[in-house]
Amino acid sequence: MRRLTVSLWRAVQGAGIRPLVARIAAELGLVGSVQNTPRCVSIVLEGPPLALARFTERLRAEGPASLELLATESEATGEYASFSIAESDLSGPCNIDALAPDTRVCDACMREHDERTDRRAGWALISCAQCGPRFTITTALPFDRDRTTMAPFALCELCVREYRSTTDRRSHAQAIACPNCGPDVRYEDRSGSIVARGRAAIELAIARLRAGEIIALEGLGGFQLLCDATRSSAVRLLRERKRRPEQPFAVLVADVRAAAELARVDPSEARAMLHASGSIVLLRARGSAIAPEVAPGLARVGVMLPTSAAHATIARAMAVPIVCTSGNLHEDPIVIDRTEALERLASIADGLVLHDRAIARRADDSVVQVVSGRTRVLRAGRGLAPMTFEVGGVDRLCAGGHYRAAPALVVDGRATLWPHVGDLDGPSARSAYDDAVRSMELLSKRSPLEFVCDAHPDYASSIAAEARARVERRPIRRVLHHHAHVGAVLAEHGHSASADVLGFAWDGTGLGPEADIAGGEALLVGDAGARWRWRMLPFALPGGDAASRDTRRSLAGALVACELPVDASLERFARLAGSSSASARTSSVGRLFDAVACALGLRERSSYEGHAAMELEAIADPSADEPFPFELDGRFIDWRPTLRAIVRERRTSDPAVIAGRFHHTLAAIVGAVCAREDTSTVALAGGCFANALLLERCEATIERAGRTVLSAERIPSGDGGLALGQAWVSATAARGMLDGVWRKSDVSGSPR
């Protein structure tokens, strides 16, 4: 007889692992125990060596794909007579990544939901050991019912029986409940009076949606706002009330077949939609199944499948796409409690569907797209984050950025990236950000020994980190924005940077090497530090950051740099471009996108970051692949020949062709820069690579040149992944900036 000690890591708590382990052990006649600990799931088994070997084989085959398994063998002690699920161990620091993410309702639960005789038939909150809320209901680790917001619901007799059974689908499911003993939904009007409960509440919501009204629905990680996506009047009303004039809305449909009626869905996109996270998937829209107001001017539409039985019932009954967007006002964080909902959403929604299972922490919808057959995360929220990567170094808090902010906490060398919080402009977003940071520290029971933030002193996340470093007398390190972007991609791919990687860091804004606005750089990044190699020729940006909302400013600055005449509407910006006090210098590729979009007459005002670039991508003809001219000059990429050609040709050429050729020009620039560098690996980082056409073309160019290309897949390419990059850069002191040009605003090692 031998003893096998096994520990299971990563997303193992709340995933039905313990009952699975107990069942396999019983079937193989093994004795021992399984236990949730604050860090992992720990198993002790005793029995014949062959049965022990069979156990690990079966666990790998039948457990979740992400399972990380560590096993050691020793002599058996004979202390066990049977196999049991032991009480959880509560001692010591916790691993946040032991906790499984929220999962959209599974097929087995939906079958029960639809089976009229099942005791959970029609229950809007049905879930099981394999699906439902986890992260968003957890108040502390390890994951057990009394440390979730399900704690107040005492189990009925039938639920107790299922829980204790070894064969039931809900064996040891910590969130087990039923309509008799668990939470349920209700419909409240705008004044907070309850109008209907249970199934009737969902039916009432469906009737109101059919009448063109707006419904706020409490989901897994927060509230969502719903309306009929085929009715222009309803979508316009939602935009008006939510104060979101143009940013695209996602739509909810019942199944992949319904998605295929409004967009092209290839097999890898169908897989992304069916993923347990229930993410929004960006698909290429077709036909006119949805009102044009849903995603104005864009070729892609975000589509999600039902995450809960309530979603599924509504989507099936409506039989049309339904707008399903975060329940918030303008840029505020997603609303998670009833008081807040009545305060903030009653002015947007005509009715609210609430449930009485409290949401312990917010998690907004995740957004992904498929590029070159691989899923790329654009926003890491519910179902995907928190997620953990090995980075090394001391326990530290990495603050992230200011836009699409998400912090990360490094504990024992593992960086956990928290779900997307949002833009930190308003007080409620900042308080949601503070909540996120507090949550990470409370759940992991660790406090940071060091703080890391962006080099931009005005980012709300930098200000918060600096304040804490000062109060707690801990060191703070400032990491340059674009260095962190490249670091994030390297961290995601577990790249040990023994050899330098050429990293393209292209985005809209971010503090650059000389306190300017960067975003068109190529860096050599490695363990010995980062060196600036190439940058887009800087040009004047009239009004500085104001240019991110007004593309005319970028165009005026770029035309002045090209010594081209500007027309009357741009004259005042061109004058500003001539003054160093009224304009910033930028090398940003995002602003070049703006300039080209404006030159083609696409858009003057951007109502969100990347707006004009997304429209330029939307109209681009991908087959127009002849690049415009450009030059590499010293360490600069001279894009002026490109813009001159575009200005010359815009009167005679189709804007779709010019837009396509502009994308190919940028890919050709990547190729030309690679040819001048001898690194075998090239990384593409920064928000510009959320542009699917640009990413695909750049990846293809690099691969054709025989280099390995790394880009963001599990984390957002833009600022949402910044905290992970900060974690990677700060893992060793040596990874700071080396080049003299960068040193001025370089990281520092001591508190201010």
Ligand SMILES: [Zn+2]
């Ligand atoms: Zn289920």
Ligand SMILES: [Zn+2]
């Ligand atoms: Zn029950």
